[in-house]
Amino acid sequence: METEADIFFRKLPKVELHAHLNGSVSFETMEKLIARKPHLNIEHSMTAIRSGQRRTLDECFQVFKVIHQLIDSEEDILMVAKDVIHEFAADGVKYLELRSTPRNEPKTGLSKRIYIETVIEAIRQCKHEGADIDVRFLVAIDRRNGPEVAMETTKLAEDFMLSSDGVVVGLDLSGDPTVGNGKDLLLALQRARNCGLKLALHMSEIPSQKEESELLLDLPPDRIGHGTFLHPEVGGSDSLVDKVCKQNIPLELCLTSNVKGLTVPSYDEHHFQYWYKRRHPCVLCTDDKGVFCTDLSQEYQLAASTFGLSQEDVWALSQQAIQCSFAPEPVKQQLNQRWAKLRPEVLSLFPSCTVNQDFSRLHPKLPDSAPVQIGAISE
Incomplete structure (x- = not known):
């Protein structure tokens, strides 16, 4: 049964800046994909991490390999992107930046260029259909594919930045953090920055990335994805924190993803608190709403209940995300005007709603190990 608090958080206007397209596929959309490809013998348990489950980062990336088998054609991408956009809109998200790594699938005729064009077409169709959401796209570099592919991806992103009427706004660096080294990708990232693309870089997802993070912060990025091990309390360093703070680089923080992916031990130990206490710009994000069931x-x-945020705190956190986005300044102004218009309506509708009560149903006790294991699956 939906509570008063549930309604408040859904009505709250929100900005989503860290959403991987293939990881954001809902249960309902996954059903349609599985029905299209029964020969793959894929079950729902292989594409999502349910409540009470945890998996290692390696196991999480095996989930994405399964999902990629289901999404391998232009038709699949169009359906998935449109469903994801409409679902974010239904959740009260007013501005969304999707990200995805373009892929070649010779058996279906899918090329990297067609991949990006199809995502852009989905965004345009949703806008034409009246979806109450502004959507932009970040082309993603998968770090495991090396510098040559990274440069190819950067050039594609540059082409679409110039031809997509403002839809393609930036470049994402992501992928398995245990594979490859960011220093090998610096030329591609520097080219992207020089041509006007914004940079959202996954950084310090694992403890061993301190040297790489120092290099990437010298670019510098426009936003940091996760930043789990940047600060000294978890093995980072004061110098990393100083660089982030001096350059005022916003962090994209994903509570459920980090807890279920075993990079953070619990919600109340999440690094959101470290940065939020320092009044550093933080943006709450889902990462992969389909995979992590959020x-x-x-x-x-979750943030409100775990860290004792008031309605005013929550509202400020939501509105702050506008400035952290890669939207053009006129769009940011329009979004701020929307927030101002919606503020009295949303806050006054639920004056008795206490957002920082104990929502134990949102973060049940998690077991020490994952009850479901996924074996290696080749792409």
Whole structure:
């Protein structure tokens, strides 16, 4: 049964800046994909991490390999992107930056260029259909594919930045953090920055990335994805924190993803608190709402209940995300105007709603090990 708090968080206007397209596929969309490809013998348990489950980062990346088998054609991408956009809109997200790594699939005729064009087409169709959401796209570099592919991806992103009427706004660096080294990708990232693309870089997802993080912060990035091990209390360093703070680089923080992916031991030990206490710009995000079985309303509710945020705190956190986005300044102004218009309506509708109560149903006790194991699956 939906509570007053549930309604408040869903009505709260939100900005989502760290959403991987293939990881954001909902249960309902996954059903359609599985029905299209029965010969793959894929079950729902192979594509999502349910409540009470945890998996290692390696096991999480095996989940994405399964999902990629289901999404391998232009038709699949169009359906998935449209469903994801409409679902974020239904959750009260008013501005969304999707990200995805373009892929070649010779058996279906899918090329990297067609991949990006299809995502852009999905965004345009949703806008034409009246979806109450502004959507932009970040082309993603998968770090495991090396410098040559990274440069190819950067050039594609540059082409679409110039031809997509403002839809393609930036470049994402992501992929398995245990594979490859960011220093090998610096030329591609520097080219992207020089041509005007914004940079959102996954950084310090694992403890062993201190040297790489120092290099990447010298670019510098426009936003940091996760930043789990940047600060000294978890093995980072004061110099990393100083660089982040001096350059005022916003952090994209994903509570459920980090807890279920075993990079953070519990919600109340999440590094959100470290940065939020320092008044550093933080943006709550889902990462992969389909894989981790969450949505942005739930992430806000988790942050409020775990760290004792008031309605005013939650509202400020939501509105601050606008400035952290890669939207053009006129769009940011329009979004701020929307927030100002919605503020009295949303806050006054639920004056008795206490957002920082104990929502134990949102973060049940998790077992010490994952009850479900996924074996290696080749792409």
